[in-house]
Every structure is written in C-alpha cells, then in structure tokens.
Amino acid sequence: xxxxxxxxxxxxxxxxxxxxxxxxxxxxxxxxxxxxxxxxxxxxxxxxxxxxxxxxxxxxxxxxxxxxxxxxxxxxxxxxxxxxxxxxxxxxxxxxxxxxxxxxxxxxxxxxxxxxxxxxxxxxxxxxxxxxxxxxxxxxxxxxxxxxxxxxxxxxxxxxxxxxxxxxxxxxxxxxxxxxxxxxxxxxxx
Numbered sequence: 001x002x003x004x005x006x007x008x009x010x011x012x013x014x015x016x017x018x019x020x021x022x023x024x025x026x027x028x029x030x031x032x033x034x035x036x037x038x039x040x041x042x043x044x045x046x047x048x049x050x051x052x053x054x055x056x057x058x059x060x061x062x063x064x065x066x067x068x069x070x071x072x073x074x075x076x077x078x079x080x081x082x083x084x085x086x087x088x089x090x091x092x093x094x095x096x097x098x099x100x101x102x103x104x105x106x107x108x109x110x111x112x113x114x115x116x117x118x119x120x121x122x123x124x125x126x127x128x129x130x131x132x133x134x135x136x137x138x139x140x141x142x143x144x145x146x147x148x149x150x151x152x153x154x155x156x157x158x159x160x161x162x163x164x165x166x167x168x169x170x171x172x173x174x175x176x177x178x179x180x181x182x183x184x185x186x187x188x189x190x
Contacts, residue, residue: 007038009178012045022047025054035182037091039170042179060163066156067163070099071122075129075163077109082133085171090181097189106189121150128157129164 006013018026022044029036043050061072073095080088089110097106108116113126124146131139147157173179 007042007180012042014041014044015047018044019047022050033184035184038180038182039087039091039174042177056166060159060166065159066153067125067159070096071125072159072163073099074109074113074122074126075160076167077106078113078126078129079133079164079167080171081110081113082130083168083171083175085167085174087174087179087181088167088171090185094185094188101189103190121152124150125152125160128160132161132164133168 015022017023026036026040029040040050040054043053061069061076065072067075073092076088076092077096080092093106093110096109097103100106105116113130118126128139128143128147131143144154144157147160148154152160
C-alpha cells in the first residue's frame with residue numbers, strides 16, 4: 001500500500017494523478033527499491049521541480065564517472081553527517097551499507113568518517129568533501145593537488161565537488177522541511 005502521509009512538515013501534496021512519465025519513474029522505484037523515496041514524494045507537488053531534482057541526482061550519482069557509485073554515496077553520507085541531515089544520513093547510510101556489504105563502514109561514515117577503514121584515495125576524497133562542507137572558501141590549489149596525488153583526475157575532482165555541493169543543498173532543504181526518511185531504510189543491509 002502506498003504511503004499517503006506527507007513526507008515533510010509542509011502541506012504540499014503530490015500532484016494527483018501523476019503524469020505518466022512520473023508514474024513510470026515511481027513504479028520503477030517501487031520495483032527496485034521496494035518503496036518510493038520520500039524525497040521524490042516531497043518534490044512531486046511540482047513535476048518540473050521533481051524532474052530537475054531527479055535529473056541532477058541521476059547524473060551525479062548514477063552516470064559514468066571516475067568515482068564509483070559507492071564513493072559517491074560515501075560523499076553523500078559524510079556531507080550529511082557534517083550537516084546533521086537525518087533524512088540523508090538514513091537513506092544514504094543504507095546505500096553505503098548495501099553497496100559496500102559492510103554495515104560498519106556505513107555506521108562509521110555516519111558518525112565520524114575519520115574512524116572508518118578507508119584507503120588513501122577515499123580518505124583524500126572525503127577530506128575534500130568535508131572541507132567543502134565546512135569551509136569551501138579555504139580550498140586552494142594544494143587541496144586539489146592532494147586529490148591529484150592519490151589518482152583523481154580533474155574531472156573526478158569536478159565530480160567530487162558537485163556531489164558534495166548537491167548534498168549540501170539537499171541537506172539544507174531536507175532539514176528545513178523536516179523531511180522524514182522512509183522507515184524501510186532503517187533496517188536495510190544490517
């Protein structure tokens with residue numbers, strides 16, 4: 001049965017009926033994930049905003065990149081941890097657990113990525129994402145060079161910056177609207 005509660009503290013009900021392409025997208029989510037993520041339901045009051053959000057998300061998180069899908073999820077969790085975004089920590093923490101097969105990694109990234117068992121490349125990537133989140137104006141060429149030194153290309157650095165930037169934006173929207181994670185995320189991949 002579909003969840004009918006509003007996914008945020010705002011009274012912005014989903015368009016009803018959803019346009020056919022949106023309904024198909026939601027059906028794919030239901031089939032693959034077993035749910036329609038509340039972030040999609042939250043945006044579904046305005047299909048243009050939903051399409052813009054999903055377009056950027058899908059490009060950053062799923063399109064070909066020098067970053068693995070897991071690494072992009074790791075960035076999402078670290079940024080969300082710093083920003084204390086409950087929705088994204090729950091949803092993307094579940095994704096890290098599932099993709100890595102390591103529940104301890106997901107928990108470490110949620111709590112403090114510095115205690116996680118990471119390789120040098122991942123540590124540099126997450127340090128950069130954390131710096132972007134807390135003090136982006138302090139980033140200098142030496143910070144980008146540190147990423148190059150561990151094997152990231154300039155396009156990879158662009159992707160790191162864009163994933164971190166996207167989650168800094170979405171964290172703020174989710175927190176400001178009291179967006180609630182789907183209950184199903186809590187038990188996934190534990």
